[in-house]
Amino acid sequence: MNTLYAVIFAGTYALLPGAASAQAPALKSGEQVYKETCVACHATGVLKAPKLGDKKDWGPLLKEPQAVLTADGWVGVRDMPAKGGKPDLALEEFARAVAHMARAAGARWQDPNAAMMKQIQAAEKKALDKKAKEKNKK
Numbered sequence: 001m002n003t004l005y006a007v008i009f010a011g012t013y014a015l016l017p018g019a020a021s022a023q024a025p026a027l028k029s030g031e032q033v034y035k036e037t038c039v040a041c042h043a044t045g046v047l048k049a050p051k052l053g054d055k056k057d058w059g060p061l062l063k064e065p066q067a068v069l070t071a072d073g074w075v076g077v078r079d080m081p082a083k084g085g086k087p088d089l090a091l092e093e094f095a096r097a098v099a100h101m102a103r104a105a106g107a108r109w110q111d112p113n114a115a116m117m118k119q120i121q122a123a124e125k126k127a128l129d130k131k132a133k134e135k136n137k138k
């Protein structure tokens, strides 16, 4: 029965204009991503995560460039899991969530534009290299 539904669904879907080229789903806002994922730790400071809106927690972090802080969180720092522990999260969605939290702590960080995304990707490479080196040392 389930298979039948699947076939009917797939058939209907294929008839929709543009369905074949399956466009990437729209990116979520930083607030949405925060509420779905980051809130689990960043609301109350689980594992000492910097708390949303806590200027003391975020003060030192917000001195880092936006691209660097975003990339460091994305690849994972100590108890901060890579991608916030959500493997299907897009880098840009993660970056928006970081900007959302930064704004909640008083920073004027914008959702990343194309230029910022390039900087974040460059910083991601560096952060991954650093992580790989640290692993080799152990």
Ligand code: HEC
Pocket: 033, 034, 037, 038, 039, 040, 041, 042, 046, 047, 048, 049, 050, 061, 069, 070, 072, 073, 077, 078, 079, 080, 081, 083, 084, 085, 094, 097, 098
């Ligand atoms: C399982 C708990 C957990 C979840 C879920 C989580 N974080 Fe974190 N996060 C942490 C902890 C713990 C730290 C502090 C890490 C440290 O400095 O030791 C942290 C730190 C960070 C930092 C600062 C990184 C740095 O360089 O010090 C950023 C940025 C961040 N998180 C972003 C996010 C975003 C965005 C999400 C949601 C997509 C998220 N986190 C989800 C636990 C979590």
